[in-house]
Amino acid sequence: xxxxxxxxxxxxxxxxxxxxxxxxxxxxxxxxxxxxxxxxxxxxxxxxxxxxxxxxxxxxxxxxxxxxxxxxxxxxxxxxxxxxxxxxxxxxxxxxxxxxxxxxxxxxxxxxxxxxxxxxxxxxxxxxxxxxxxxxxxxxxxxxxxxxxxxxxxxxxxxxxxxxxxxxxxxxxxxxxxxxxxxxxxxxxxxxxxxxxxxxxxxxxxxxxxxxxxxxxxxxxxxxxxxxxxxxxxxxxxxxxxxxxxxxxxxxxxxxxxxxxxxxxxxxxxxxxxxxxxxxxxxxxxxxxxxxxxxxxxxxxxxxxxxxxxxxxxxxxxxxxxxxxxxxxxxxxxxxxxxxxxxxxxxxxxxxxxxxxxxxxxxxxxxxxxxxxxxxxxxxxxxxxxxxxxxxxxxxxxxxxxxxxxxxxxxxxxxxxxxxxxxxxxxxxxxxxxxxxxxxxxxxxxxxxxxxxxxxxxxxxxxxxxxxxxxxxxxxxxxxxxxxxxxxxxxxxxxxxxxxxxxxxxxxxxxxxxxxxxxxxxxxxxxxxxxxxxxxxxxxxxxxxxxxxxxxxxxxxxxxxxxxx
Numbered sequence: 001x002x003x004x005x006x007x008x009x010x011x012x013x014x015x016x017x018x019x020x021x022x023x024x025x026x027x028x029x030x031x032x033x034x035x036x037x038x039x040x041x042x043x044x045x046x047x048x049x050x051x052x053x054x055x056x057x058x059x060x061x062x063x064x065x066x067x068x069x070x071x072x073x074x075x076x077x078x079x080x081x082x083x084x085x086x087x088x089x090x091x092x093x094x095x096x097x098x099x100x101x102x103x104x105x106x107x108x109x110x111x112x113x114x115x116x117x118x119x120x121x122x123x124x125x126x127x128x129x130x131x132x133x134x135x136x137x138x139x140x141x142x143x144x145x146x147x148x149x150x151x152x153x154x155x156x157x158x159x160x161x162x163x164x165x166x167x168x169x170x171x172x173x174x175x176x177x178x179x180x181x182x183x184x185x186x187x188x189x190x191x192x193x194x195x196x197x198x199x200x201x202x203x204x205x206x207x208x209x210x211x212x213x214x215x216x217x218x219x220x221x222x223x224x225x226x227x228x229x230x231x232x233x234x235x236x237x238x239x240x241x242x243x244x245x246x247x248x249x250x251x252x253x254x255x256x257x258x259x260x261x262x263x264x265x266x267x268x269x270x271x272x273x274x275x276x277x278x279x280x281x282x283x284x285x286x287x288x289x290x291x292x293x294x295x296x297x298x299x300x301x302x303x304x305x306x307x308x309x310x311x312x313x314x315x316x317x318x319x320x321x322x323x324x325x326x327x328x329x330x331x332x333x334x335x336x337x338x339x340x341x342x343x344x345x346x347x348x349x350x351x352x353x354x355x356x357x358x359x360x361x362x363x364x365x366x367x368x369x370x371x372x373x374x375x376x377x378x379x380x381x382x383x384x385x386x387x388x389x390x391x392x393x394x395x396x397x398x399x400x401x402x403x404x405x406x407x408x409x410x411x412x413x414x415x416x417x418x419x420x421x422x423x424x425x426x427x428x429x430x431x432x433x434x435x436x437x438x439x440x441x442x443x444x445x446x447x448x449x450x451x452x453x454x455x456x457x458x459x460x461x462x463x464x465x466x467x468x469x470x471x472x473x474x475x476x477x478x479x480x481x482x483x484x485x486x487x488x489x490x491x492x493x494x495x496x497x498x499x500x501x502x503x504x505x506x507x508x509x510x511x512x513x514x515x516x517x518x519x520x521x522x523x524x525x526x527x528x529x530x531x532x533x534x535x536x537x538x539x540x541x542x543x544x545x546x547x548x549x550x551x552x553x554x555x556x557x558x559x560x561x562x563x564x565x
Contacts, residue, residue, distance in 0.1 A: 018219050022065045025066075029063055033092075033097040034096045036060055036063075037060075037100030039052055039100075040097075040100075044186060044477070044481060045185075045477060045483070050187075054216055055216075057210060058213075062217055064093055064143060064150070064160075065156075067085075087144045089147070091141065091143060092140070093143055094139045094143025095136045095139065097136075097139055102181070106132060106135075108474065109127060110127065110128045139167065142163045149559065152220055154218050155558075157211065161555060162555045175397075176395075179450060180449055182202050182206050183210060185481070186209060188513070191260060192252075192256030194513055196255070197540065198494065198538040200547055200548055201547070202451050204551050207551050208252070212248055216242045218241035218242060272318050272530070274319045275320055275322065278322065278323050278500060278526050279523070279526070279527075280327075281524035282503070284471040287329060293330060296329070297341070300328070303526055315346065315350050318349065318437070319346075319351075320352075320434070321351070321353070323355065323467070324506075325468050326355045327354045327356065330356075331358065332378060333356070333386055334359075343380075343383055347382060351437070353379050353467070354467070355444060355469075356376055356378050358374040358375075358389070375445075376390060377444055377467060378390075390428065390430060391425070391428070392444040392447060393428035394446070428443075428447070429455055431461045437531070441461040442464075443467075446468075447466075448489055454489050462533075464497045466497055470482055470501050479505050486507070494535030494536065494538040495534050504520060505519065510532045511532065511533075
């Protein structure tokens with residue numbers, strides 16, 4: 001009896017909330033969508049409050065419900081006009097939800113415009129609003145598509161999950177792509193939950209997440225108790241789906257926990273490689289000053305060679321030192337005295353992997369005039385020789401290349417990097433052989449956020465090395481969000497990752513996405529840790545996003561099978 005009263009009270013509360021949200025009109029509806037999207041950011045790093053999605057996504061569903069049921073026709077309006085009105089309304093709700101989500105989730109990009117505030121601060125308000133506004137087009141299109149096939153009960157949640165993830169995938173690919181802050185990244189709040197990325201990838205996690213977190217919206221505000229056999233039956237039917245969703249979340253967690261429990265204890269790679277990751281914590285305002293070059297070089301050499309509690313003897317013959325992206329503001333390949341200093345720092349057999357800007361002359365120009373530039377990564381051996389080079393292939397728009405740069409620069413719009421024009425594009429991803437160590441897949445900065453493009457599929461590496469300069473994000477949520485995506489790549493590929501970031505967060509991550517060692521944001525220090533071994537290729541590593549596609553097809557089949565006759 002008490003249980004029935006409790007269910008009745010819960011049902012009544014859910015009913016009131018659903019109806020009140022669905023009855024919102026005009027600007028109140030759009031404002032509610034904006035706030036729901038804004039609050040959804042709390043599920044992402046660094047806060048990781050996953051339960052908020054159990055509120056915000058049902059609100060999104062009920063707002064879409066408020067556009068009317070399948071038979072809602074305004075007097076004098078034909079069916080085509082009704083459909084268009086609902087699609088426009090669905091797109092507006094989704095756009096405002098996405099605008100709030102991206103506005104607060106990507107606020108860290110504003111820090112980049114304050115590094116040289118006298119030049120770029122004027123552009124900051126436009127950047128921090130125009131980028132979210134553009135990305136929100138994808139969420140608006142997703143909700144419009146969902147409304148086009150809006151079905152009763154749980155079917156409309158499946159419809160939303162399918163359409164949302166289709167456009168999330170498109171967001172990761174259209175116009176070079178920007179798959180930052182996928183909904184599935186909320187699962188990185190739990191080591192166990194994110195293990196499913198080894199099967200479905202990050203996009204598949206988004207699909208699973210929406211099916212679960214939107215389940216409280218199973219209650220349809222347009223439903224009538226009179227259409228069901230009894231009030232008690234309607235209560236149980238309505239509440240069984242949210243409870244089933246919670247049970248599914250528990251089962252997903254249990255499955256991930258079992259995978260972690262069955263994992264081999266952490267062991268070093270067969271080559272006994274010892275990593276030393278250097279985090280110098282150099283402010284972006286000082287990094288490119290010519291008068292700071294010698295001091296910065298000295299800091300890197302000192303931090304790379306000094307003994308630590310984890311490595312009291314300093315570097316050994318199996319050591320690999322990793323410096324961040326563009327560690328030195330020089331063309332390293334053209335500075336023999338710097339290479340000589342590095343060779344004196346490295347013991348015989350040790351290696352240095354470092355980010356560096358690379359320049360080369362035009363094929364038809366003089367050899368001493370550099371005309372092509374790359375954001376690169378070098379491997380330097382103990383003789384001071386560069387034995388491997390990697391050029392970044394996924395460049396940051398307006399940060400590393402300027403679309404139509406010659407015309408835009410002529411009117412005074414320069415990208416945020418120092419070099420005029422744009423970086424050239426490398427041929428990645430590649431597998432880089434390393435003497436005495438497993439081969440590595442090098443990735444620079446945000447290249448690692450693209451799930452399908454982090455390794456060479458034809459030549460699987462033994463680990464991933466990611467160098468970055470997150471100083472551009474300042475102390476915002478950006479570095480934490482970036483790190484969570486790195487962890488997902490480790491799970492998806494079953495590969496360990498060594499990450500060197502200028503101001504943090506540097507880390508060694510095992511192939512299950514667990515952080516084995518890290519340096520906190522805005523601190524200087526080193527990480528000494530053995531390179532973990534790799535796992536066998538995961539299903540995602542073998543099949544990529546095809547398994548995600550099968551999930552969407554399964555969802556579409558579910559809609560077709562259970563649609564109202």
